[in-house]
Amino acid sequence: MTDTPVLSVRNLVVEIPTRHGLLRPVDDVSYDIEAGEILGVVGESGAGKSMTGNAVIGLLDPPARITSGEILLSGQPIHNLGRSALRRLRGKKMGMIFQDPLTSLNPLLTVGEQLSETIREHLDVSHDQARKRAVAALEEVGIPAASARINSYPHEFSGGMRQRVVIALALCAEPDLVIADEPTTALDVSVQAQIMALLKRLCRERGVAVMLVTHDMGVIAEAADRVAVMYAGRLAELGGVREVLTNARHPYTDGLMASTPLASAGLKRLRQIPGAMPRLGALPTGCAFHPRCEYAQDRCRKDPGPTIDSCDGRAACWFPLATDRKEEAQA
Amino acid sequence: MTDTPIPPAPPSRLRRAWESDLFWSFRHAPVAMASSFVVIVLILGAVLAPLIAPHDPFSPGTLNLMNGFTPPGQANAMTGDIFLLGTDDQGRDVFSTILYGMRISLFVGFSAVLLAMVLGVTLGLLAGYVGGWTETIIMRIADVQLTFPAILVAMLIFGIAKGITPPEYRDEMAIWVLILAIGLSDWVQFARVVRGATLVEKNKEYIQAARLIGRTPFSIMLRHILPNVLNPVLVIATISLALAIIAEATLSFLGVGAPPTKPSLGTLIRIGQEFMFSGEWWILIFPAVTLLALALSINLLGDWLRDALNPRLR
Amino acid sequence: MSAIIKVEHLTRVFDVSKPLLNRVIERLPRALLTAVSDVSFEIEENSVYALVGESGSGKSTIGKIMVGLVAPTEGSVQISGVDLASETDAAKIEAVRSEIQMIFQDPFASLNPRWRVRDVIAEPVAAKGGDTTGLAEKLLEQVGLSAADAGKYPHEFSGGQRQRICIARALASNPRIIVCDEPTSALDVSVQAQVLNLMSDLREELGLTYLFISHDLTVVQHMADRIGVLYLGRLVEEAPRDVLFNDPKHPYTQMLFAAAPKMDGFGREIEAPKGEIPDAINPPTGCAFHPRCPLAVERCSRERPEMRNIGKTRVACHMAE
Numbered sequence: 001m002t003d004t005p006v007l008s009v010r011n012l013v014v015e016i017p018t019r020h021g022l023l024r025p026v027d028d029v030s031y032d033i034e035a036g037e038i039l040g041v042v043g044e045s046g047a048g049k050s051m052t053g054n055a056v057i058g059l060l061d062p063p064a065r066i067t068s069g070e071i072l073l074s075g076q077p078i079h080n081l082g083r084s085a086l087r088r089l090r091g092k093k094m095g096m097i098f099q100d101p102l103t104s105l106n107p108l109l110t111v112g113e114q115l116s117e118t119i120r121e122h123l124d125v126s127h128d129q130a131r132k133r134a135v136a137a138l139e140e141v142g143i144p145a146a147s148a149r150i151n152s153y154p155h156e157f158s159g160g161m162r163q164r165v166v167i168a169l170a171l172c173a174e175p176d177l178v179i180a181d182e183p184t185t186a187l188d189v190s191v192q193a194q195i196m197a198l199l200k201r202l203c204r205e206r207g208v209a210v211m212l213v214t215h216d217m218g219v220i221a222e223a224a225d226r227v228a229v230m231y232a233g234r235l236a237e238l239g240g241v242r243e244v245l246t247n248a249r250h251p252y253t254d255g256l257m258a259s260t261p262l263a264s265a266g267l268k269r270l271r272q273i274p275g276a277m278p279r280l281g282a283l284p285t286g287c288a289f290h291p292r293c294e295y296a297q298d299r300c301r302k303d304p305g306p307t308i309d310s311c312d313g314r315a316a317c318w319f320p321l322a323t324d325r326k327e328e329a330q331a
Numbered sequence: 332m333t334d335t336p337i338p339p340a341p342p343s344r345l346r347r348a349w350e351s352d353l354f355w356s357f358r359h360a361p362v363a364m365a366s367s368f369v370v371i372v373l374i375l376g377a378v379l380a381p382l383i384a385p386h387d388p389f390s391p392g393t394l395n396l397m398n399g400f401t402p403p404g405q406a407n408a409m410t411g412d413i414f415l416l417g418t419d420d421q422g423r424d425v426f427s428t429i430l431y432g433m434r435i436s437l438f439v440g441f442s443a444v445l446l447a448m449v450l451g452v453t454l455g456l457l458a459g460y461v462g463g464w465t466e467t468i469i470m471r472i473a474d475v476q477l478t479f480p481a482i483l484v485a486m487l488i489f490g491i492a493k494g495i496t497p498p499e500y501r502d503e504m505a506i507w508v509l510i511l512a513i514g515l516s517d518w519v520q521f522a523r524v525v526r527g528a529t530l531v532e533k534n535k536e537y538i539q540a541a542r543l544i545g546r547t548p549f550s551i552m553l554r555h556i557l558p559n560v561l562n563p564v565l566v567i568a569t570i571s572l573a574l575a576i577i578a579e580a581t582l583s584f585l586g587v588g589a590p591p592t593k594p595s596l597g598t599l600i601r602i603g604q605e606f607m608f609s610g611e612w613w614i615l616i617f618p619a620v621t622l623l624a625l626a627l628s629i630n631l632l633g634d635w636l637r638d639a640l641n642p643r644l645r
Numbered sequence: 646m647s648a649i650i651k652v653e654h655l656t657r658v659f660d661v662s663k664p665l666l667n668r669v670i671e672r673l674p675r676a677l678l679t680a681v682s683d684v685s686f687e688i689e690e691n692s693v694y695a696l697v698g699e700s701g702s703g704k705s706t707i708g709k710i711m712v713g714l715v716a717p718t719e720g721s722v723q724i725s726g727v728d729l730a731s732e733t734d735a736a737k738i739e740a741v742r743s744e745i746q747m748i749f750q751d752p753f754a755s756l757n758p759r760w761r762v763r764d765v766i767a768e769p770v771a772a773k774g775g776d777t778t779g780l781a782e783k784l785l786e787q788v789g790l791s792a793a794d795a796g797k798y799p800h801e802f803s804g805g806q807r808q809r810i811c812i813a814r815a816l817a818s819n820p821r822i823i824v825c826d827e828p829t830s831a832l833d834v835s836v837q838a839q840v841l842n843l844m845s846d847l848r849e850e851l852g853l854t855y856l857f858i859s860h861d862l863t864v865v866q867h868m869a870d871r872i873g874v875l876y877l878g879r880l881v882e883e884a885p886r887d888v889l890f891n892d893p894k895h896p897y898t899q900m901l902f903a904a905a906p907k908m909d910g911f912g913r914e915i916e917a918p919k920g921e922i923p924d925a926i927n928p929p930t931g932c933a934f935h936p937r938c939p940l941a942v943e944r945c946s947r948e949r950p951e952m953r954n955i956g957k958t959r960v961a962c963h964m965a966e
């Protein structure tokens with residue numbers, strides 16, 4: 001591991017001008033991912049998880065754009081690169097895996113053609129070598145009879161197999177960073193287990209930095225090293241996965257964990273967070289979570305929203321929950 | 332334990348919001364505004380023709396053969412009368428014939444599209460919702476019809492219809508036959524789009540909920556599916572209107588449409604082209620430009636509507 | 646307590662062949678997909694029966710057969726002793742139909758976007774010509790929304806609120822049974838908790854019976870009294886909740902439990918299950934699970950296991966004990 005993180009996001013702001021005003025789906029987000037590390041990003045839908053990922057790989061759909069902050073890939077700024085420079089970086093330095101494998105595969109080309117094309121675009125190898133590498137890549141992601149399946153088209157694969165192909169495609173040019181946006185949400189539990197095991201193994205073996213976006217806390221717990229919790233475009237909490245999930249300091253993280261059915265095992269009713277996440281156009285003042293927060297006080301409504309840096313370095317909350325709260329409650 | 336209301340309870344209704352969204356996009360589309368201006372002016376001109384037109388081109392009493400071939404804006408050498416857009420060989424005021432011609436063109440266009448729309452939407456809904464043989468039969472007919480150019484189909488229908496109307500009614504019936512011909516040649520587009528949209532809607536769960544409640548297929552098609560497939564229908568109707576007006580003009584130009592006693596823009600163009608090379612250009616050019624302006628602006632309006640109603644482009 | 650629903654030897658086969666013409670030209674055989682195969686179970690009054698299984702295992706199809714949206718190919722569903730598919734007395738059919746309602750998975754597709762919430766909720770009653778004054782408002786309050794919401798359109802609500810509206814619509818005809826087809830799969834956890842709590846509350850208040858369809862084991866564990874596990878259209882195991890979770894007997898159930906991500910499974914390395922769900926058009930012979938089963942023996946590929954009772958569990962496996 002080097003000292004410079006593979007990915008370093010600093011005070012990232014993404015804005016979308018709309019007729020109803022300026023929206024900020026990503027607001028002052030900062031985090032690092034080291035080589036070989038998996039950062040899990042969780043939060044309710046609309047929290048800005050995908051937007052953050054898309055901003056990093058340069059796939060924001062206009063009119064959404066980065067308006068401030070920086071993104072450093074191995075220390076090099078990439079947030080101000082042009083489209084073609086970014087395209088060259090994607091694939092070579094950054095791979096991506098989306099929820100729906102069909103959107104990332106070209107239905108008209110065989111998977112072999114897509115793999116060797118990507119390999120040749122980024123690595124200086126001959127046609128034959130690229131093909132060999134393509135077969136190896138498919139074998140590595142566990143596609144049986146890879147040398148035969150290489151001539152199949154995407155629709156000839158099942159959903160789980162397709163996601164394997166997408167992973168092979170994302171990793172074939174040996175990138176340093178992989179952004180996986182809900183890679184298993186569309187898959188069944190047993191296939192999800194297969195895909196996650198694969199992703200974890202490849203990440204570890206190759207020392208790739210992974211940003212794993214998902215809303216499934218269980219997936220995060222099993223796969224991530226660190227976790228970032230997002231709420232209404234901001235980071236609510238950022239820390240080691242075990243600390244954050246077992247001893248949440250931000251009331252939102254705490255509520256999220258508590259409302260999963262397992263956390264209330266044996267209870268008749270689940271604990272729930274009241275209300276719903278506000279729309280971007282109608283964010284409450286101060287801490288965006290205050291209308292739903294049971295610990296909210298005057299300061300939360302009046303002061304500008306807390307950030308992780310302005311608070312204790314882990315949770316963006318003026319009144320973070322005590323670490324030993326759980327023991328207190330039990331006592 | 333209630334969710335906080337997502338929008339802070341605005342009194343706006345879907346319809347109002349929807350319309351205001353549409354209106355907003357309209358205000359930001361100069362092309363749409365310009366073309367709707369042209370369309371409105373032309374339609375007003377046609378509707379108000381009896382009030383605006385300086386002459387009644389169809390009452391022989393007001394015609395003066397001496398006024399024939401007066402160039403636009405100049406005084407006639409013999410009578411001294413001045414005509415804004417000149418006169419034709421019969422001494423009819425071109426401006427007035429255009430206004431009256433547009434009445435015929437627009438009437439035929441609107442009626443034909445209405446016919447095509449009712450037919451196409453009904454058949455499309457049936458094909459999409461009922462499926463099976465109903466669908467196969469409807470869509471195969473549509474496919475067959477699509478392999479012929481619409482204008483050919485229209486001419487065919489026109490020919491058949493003309494053949495079976497008694498000669499003494501032919502001129503009178505010509506307009507209705509035109510509407511029938513163009514309408515029948517144009518339903519396919521509506522049917523295909525509505526069928527496609529119906530197939531999508533049909534599989535949504537609100538339709539299953541309605542079936543579960545015990546609604547009849549007829550009531551599901553009418554009350555649930557129809558309102559949800561109307562957007563694309565609106566777009567096609569607009570673009571079809573432009574096409575229908577052109578189809579009518581083409582038929583009339585070919586001499587199989589509106590009779591010279593009730594000239595449409597197409598008839599006027601046919602009459603005008605005889606004089607094109609003898610120097611009386613205005614008899615042809617003004618009706619032609621009107622037709623172009625009408626069809627083009629309706630078409631542009633349709634294009635804008637398609638983009639504005641497409642939620643993904645918004 | 647008595648069984649309010651009896652499902653007996655239920656089978657549903659879908660014809661998924663290409664159109665006749667293509668089949669003749671391309672010389673393809675008919676393709677028949679068995680979505681549900683010989684499934685039997687009973688649901689007690691005022692209990693929650695859950696069906697779990699992976700995608701394509703036939704959960705929704707069973708739910709739809711139950712409410713009458715899909716007809717069974719063989720077997721029967723009896724609701725309060727009436728079999729909808731064979732009953733001829735129209736009045737009885739009507740009565741049973743209004744007793745059973747359904748909530749769907751996708752809250753964005755299950756409400757007609759052009760209808761006001763008031764009309765959506767009152768439709769089950771309006772369709773029968775009943776009196777709907779104040780009905781929507783009353784139901785909205787019952788599901789935790791406000792009466793003022795009746796005049797709005799569905800797009801003005803969030804996913805969780807829409808699911809509440811769906812619940813209100815399902816309640817409109819005073820049903821005794823509600824089939825819930827993945828009612829919270831499309832929702833975020835915090836909202837899921839709200840909706841699940843609402844459903845539990847309503848069950849107590851109104852004495853409802855739920856058929857609860859889900860692929861999420863944690864949700865099922867929280868909600869269900871009794872659970873049936875489906876694989877490729879077959880019921881492979883059925884047991885009371887605690888029995889099933891403490892002692893799963895079928896190898897597929899065990900695999901499912903092992904594969905589900907655990908909230909406290911930090912850095913857990915599991916042996917990922919092997920293989921994939923087979924094609925339902927050409928399912929494996931014998932026990933459908935045998936190509937993936939770690940315990941499979943020769944007999945498994947030959948003979949379809951019968952449902953057997955082992956303690957409180959019903960299980961269809963030759964090797965289970």
Ligand SMILES: Nc1ncnc2c1ncn2[C@@H]1O[C@H](COP(=O)(O)OP(=O)(O)OP(=O)(O)O)[C@@H](O)[C@H]1O
Binds near residue numbers: 679699702703706
């Ligand atoms: N109308 C239909 N025509 C043809 N095949 C169908 C039809 N409905 C369902 N099937 C098939 O039957 C099988 C079972 O479907 P079903 O919808 O019951 O699965 P499910 O368990 O609810 O899955 P999911 O978790 O994806 O909702 C699937 O293979 C499906 O493709």
Ligand SMILES: Nc1ncnc2c1ncn2[C@@H]1O[C@H](COP(=O)(O)OP(=O)(O)O)[C@@H](O)[C@H]1O
Binds near residue numbers: 016023061
């Ligand atoms: N083109 C757009 N116009 C306006 N708002 C958008 C657009 N795209 C995304 N958003 C909003 O940005 C926010 C963040 O979205 P996203 O990153 O996709 O959330 P997540 O992945 O966490 O579910 C959401 O509130 C979403 O509605």
Ligand code: SF4
Binds near residue numbers: 297300
């Ligand atoms: S800052 Fe206040 S409102 Fe926000 S999470 Fe912390 S305690 Fe709650």
Ligand code: SF4
Binds near residue numbers: 896933935936
């Ligand atoms: S019957 Fe055989 S193959 Fe099937 S689950 Fe039991 S042991 Fe496995």
Ligand SMILES: [Mg+2]
Binds near residue numbers: 049050
């Ligand atoms: Mg997302």
Ligand SMILES: [Mg+2]
Binds near residue numbers: 704705706826
């Ligand atoms: Mg289903």
